[in-house]
Structures are given as C-alpha cells and as structure tokens.
Amino acid sequence: MPDEAMPASPFLPGTHIQYAWDSTSLGYLKTCPRLYQYHMIEGWIPKEESIHLRFGTEFHQAMHDYEIAKASGMEFEDAVREVVLALLSRIQTWDPDPTLRPYSHKNKAQLLYLVVAYMDAYRDDPCETYILDNGLPAVELSFKFQLDFGPQSEAAIFEFDEYAVNRHSYLLCGHLDRVVTFSSEIFVMDYKTTTTTPTDYYFAQYSPNNQMTLYTFAGKVVLDTVVSGVIIEALQVTNEAPMKFTRRPTYRSDEVIDEWLDDLEYHLANAESFATAGYWPMNDTACGMYGGCRFREVCSRPAAIRDRFLKSDFIQLPEEERWNPLRSR
Amino acid sequence: MTDDTPDDLDHLMSIDPLELSTLPGTEGRRKLDQIITYQRKQRTLREAGVKPRKAKSESAPAVQLSELLASLPKPEPVKPKRRM
Numbered sequence: 001m002p003d004e005a006m007p008a009s010p011f012l013p014g015t016h017i018q019y020a021w022d023s024t025s026l027g028y029l030k031t032c033p034r035l036y037q038y039h040m041i042e043g044w045i046p047k048e049e050s051i052h053l054r055f056g057t058e059f060h061q062a063m064h065d066y067e068i069a070k071a072s073g074m075e076f077e078d079a080v081r082e083v084v085l086a087l088l089s090r091i092q093t094w095d096p097d098p099t100l101r102p103y104s105h106k107n108k109a110q111l112l113y114l115v116v117a118y119m120d121a122y123r124d125d126p127c128e129t130y131i132l133d134n135g136l137p138a139v140e141l142s143f144k145f146q147l148d149f150g151p152q153s154e155a156a157i158f159e160f161d162e163y164a165v166n167r168h169s170y171l172l173c174g175h176l177d178r179v180v181t182f183s184s185e186i187f188v189m190d191y192k193t194t195t196t197t198p199t200d201y202y203f204a205q206y207s208p209n210n211q212m213t214l215y216t217f218a219g220k221v222v223l224d225t226v227v228s229g230v231i232i233e234a235l236q237v238t239n240e241a242p243m244k245f246t247r248r249p250t251y252r253s254d255e256v257i258d259e260w261l262d263d264l265e266y267h268l269a270n271a272e273s274f275a276t277a278g279y280w281p282m283n284d285t286a287c288g289m290y291g292g293c294r295f296r297e298v299c300s301r302p303a304a305i306r307d308r309f310l311k312s313d314f315i316q317l318p319e320e321e322r323w324n325p326l327r328s329r
Numbered sequence: 330m331t332d333d334t335p336d337d338l339d340h341l342m343s344i345d346p347l348e349l350s351t352l353p354g355t356e357g358r359r360k361l362d363q364i365i366t367y368q369r370k371q372r373t374l375r376e377a378g379v380k381p382r383k384a385k386s387e388s389a390p391a392v393q394l395s396e397l398l399a400s401l402p403k404p405e406p407v408k409p410k411r412r413m
Binding site (some may be wrong): 078080081082084085088112113116117120239240241242 | 349358364365368369371376380381
C-alpha cells in the first residue's frame with residue numbers, strides 16, 4: 001500500500017448503505033444496480049481496466065504539473081521539460097500488459113506523445129485557468145460537501161439523546177480536472193479520451209449527463225460563483241493518425257441542476273433500499289450502452305455460475321483498494 | 330513504416346535517463362530536449378500521413394521506451410483514478 005492514509009469507508013458502518021457519493025458510483029447506480037453491486041460493493045474490475053485507469057491518471061497528473069508550472073511563471077519550454085521529466089519518472093515502473101486490447105492505444109509511448117502534443121496544441125490556450133483565492137490554479141480541485149438529506153436507516157444515526165437525533169447526511173465528492181474562464185464565463189473543464197473522432201453525436205452524450213451536471217453544481221458550491229457548465233476536452237487517442245483535441249461546452253442552468261438534485265434524492269433512496277435488501281437488480285436495458293457493459297457476459301449466464309465467470313475475467317480488488325469517493329489525491 | 334531511420338531510435342535509446350535534468354546548461358537538459366524533440370518529430374510524421382513504426386520490427390533493432398526508462402529512480406506507487 002502507498003503511504004496515503006486509508007480513507008474512511010463511503011458506507012455506513014456495518015452496512016452497504018453508501019453515504020459518500022461521486023459521479024462514478026452514482027453513474028453505476030443509475031446505469032444498473034447490478035453494475036453498481038459488482039463494482040462498488042464487490043470490487044470487481046476488468047483486467048484491462050488498469051490500463052485505462054493508469055493512462056488517465058498519468059495524463060491528469062501531467063496536466064496538473066503543467067498548470068502548476070505555468071502558474072508559477074515558468075516559460076513554456078521549461079514547463080514542458082518539468083512535466084516530461086516527472087512523467088518519465090512516474091511511468092518507469094508501469095508495465096502494461098501488451099496482450100490486453102487497450103494496449104495499442106494506451107501505452108507509455110502513446111502517453112508521452114499525448115502529453116507533449118497537448119501542451120503544444122494549447123501553448124496559447126484561449127481557456128485561462130481560474131486562479132483560486134489562495135493563488136493556486138484550479139486544477140485537480142477536490143470537493144466534498146453535504147446534502148440536506150441523508151439515509152433513513154438507523155445506521156445513519158451517529159448521535160442520539162433526549163433532545164435530538166443526528167443523522168449522517170449524504171456527501172457529494174469528486175475532483176474537477178480544471179476550472180477555466182472562457183469568453184468571460186467560468187466553466188469546469190473535463191478531459192475525456194476517445195479512440196473515435198468526436199462528432200456531434202459524441203458530444204450529445206454529455207447532455208443530459210450525470211457527471212457534467214454534478215460537476216457544474218460542485219463548481220458553483222466550491223467556488224461560490226456562477227459556473228456556466230463544463231467544457232468537454234475530447235482527446236482523440238490514436239496510434240497512427242495525429243491525436244486531435246476537440247472542445248465543446250455543455251451548459252447547465254440552475255433549473256437543470258435543481259431537477260438533478262430532486263432526482264438524486266430518489267436515486268439514493270433506491271440505493272439505500274437495495275442495500276437494506278442486499279439485492280441490486282439488473283437493468284437489462286442498459287447492457288448495450290457505451291459499446292456494451294463490461295459485465296454483459298457475466299450477467300448473461302445463469303446466476304448460479306456467474307461467480308466462475310467473474311473470477312476468470314475480472315480482478316476482485318481488496319477492500320482497501322476499491323473505488324472510494326472519499327479517497328483524496 | 331515511417332521514414333525515420335533506426336538511427337533516430339538508437340539515438341533516443343542511447344540517452345541515459347539518470348542524467349536527465351531540467352537545469353539550464355546541463356547535458357541532462359539537452360538529453361531531455363532530445364526526447365521532447367523526438368515526440369514532436371513523431372507528430373510531424375503522423376501529420377504528414379506517415380504511419381509510425383511498430384516498436385518491434387524485423388528491419389530495426391527492438392526498441393522499448395520501458396528500457397530507456399528502466400534506470401530511473403523508482404517512484405511511489407500511483408493510485409488509479411477513475412473517470413466516467
């Protein structure tokens with residue numbers, strides 16, 4: 001284990017009732033409760049997931065390093081050197097399995113190419129990084145705040161006396177890649193990698209969209225200012241053609257955010273009832289979404305033999321390594 | 330196949346990562362610049378429609394970036410971060 005302090009569990013003690021939510025876990029729940037169960041409750045991940053995660057992690061870290069260097073007043077080429085040197089050091093021990101499908105697009109050489117190409121492409125970036133009151137650039141900005149409702153289970157009670165019953169509220173958590181000012185408006189910017197050319201159809205997936213609405217809401221709460229929406233930074237990661245970067249904003253009005261929050265209360269109530277029952281039903285209308293669910297093969301088998309397929313095609317992470325919205329960066 | 334010669338890759342491979350540095354005027358900085366320049370050259374080639382050469386081929390020595398980086402100091406393990 002790294003020296004990072006073990007984060008608190010996102011679940012109420014002794015239960016599977018999740019009280020700390022981020023866009024990832026909420027997205028699983030909304031897509032399919034069984035998908036949520038496999039990922040969040042049981043910790044299964046596809047073997048190839050590690051490549052996507054590491055590639056994304058390193059790109060985000062490189063962009064974080066770049067923004068910090070720029071904010072410190074460093075010249076462009078010096079910033080590029082700093083970023084590349086740090087990247088090379090970090091990926092030295094990364095040993096992605098070349099037999100896995102994502103390897104051809106997401107490997108060390110591709111990562112280095114992407115990072116340098118991206119910095120060059122936006123050397124004169126029309127989107128200016130928002131500078132926080134503490135003088136730091138708003139990159140990899142973590143947020144965590146309470147909602148005004150919480151789980152109804154008795155497990156949510158953390159203090160009880162003759163005067164009051166105090167319950168845990170739900171927490172919304174996450175990390176904003178970057179906050180920028182563009183055309184006098186403030187946006188969250190979110191990096192997305194894709195192997196296909198980002199078309200209108202590609203960008204349409206982000207409205208409505210759970211993550212982008214949550215991030216707009218979080219931006220407003222964290223910065224205490226007007227945030228217009230999210231700029232999707234689509235990074236087309238190819239292994240032959242030049243990599244292309246395409247930006248497009250997706251806007252969120254207060255009305256849209258309010259409706260999302262209203263809906264959230266119902267979704268989280270459902271999550272609590274699933275956890276209380278110990279059963280997360282399959283949404284068999286979502287299996288074909290996004291090119292097909294990674295658990296599709298498992299769910300297509302009889303329930304009695306699914307474990308065998310899970311164990312052969314997936315890795316079950318130990319509890320401390322499972323996805324946890326409360327883990328800091 | 331690309332039109333970059335094996336010499337380009339050999340040159341990249343000849344760089345000792347332990348000597349990389351961002352300090353002005355150092356040999357390490359010059360070598361780091363070579364790596365960055367190599368990436369930019371690869372981009373130019375792709376933009377010109379030249380397909381990048383495979384990491385391993387029969388006509389060139391096997392080249393792996395991991396070998397280039399093998400002697401760098403070991404970093405702390407990195408926790409994966411998921412994005413939807």
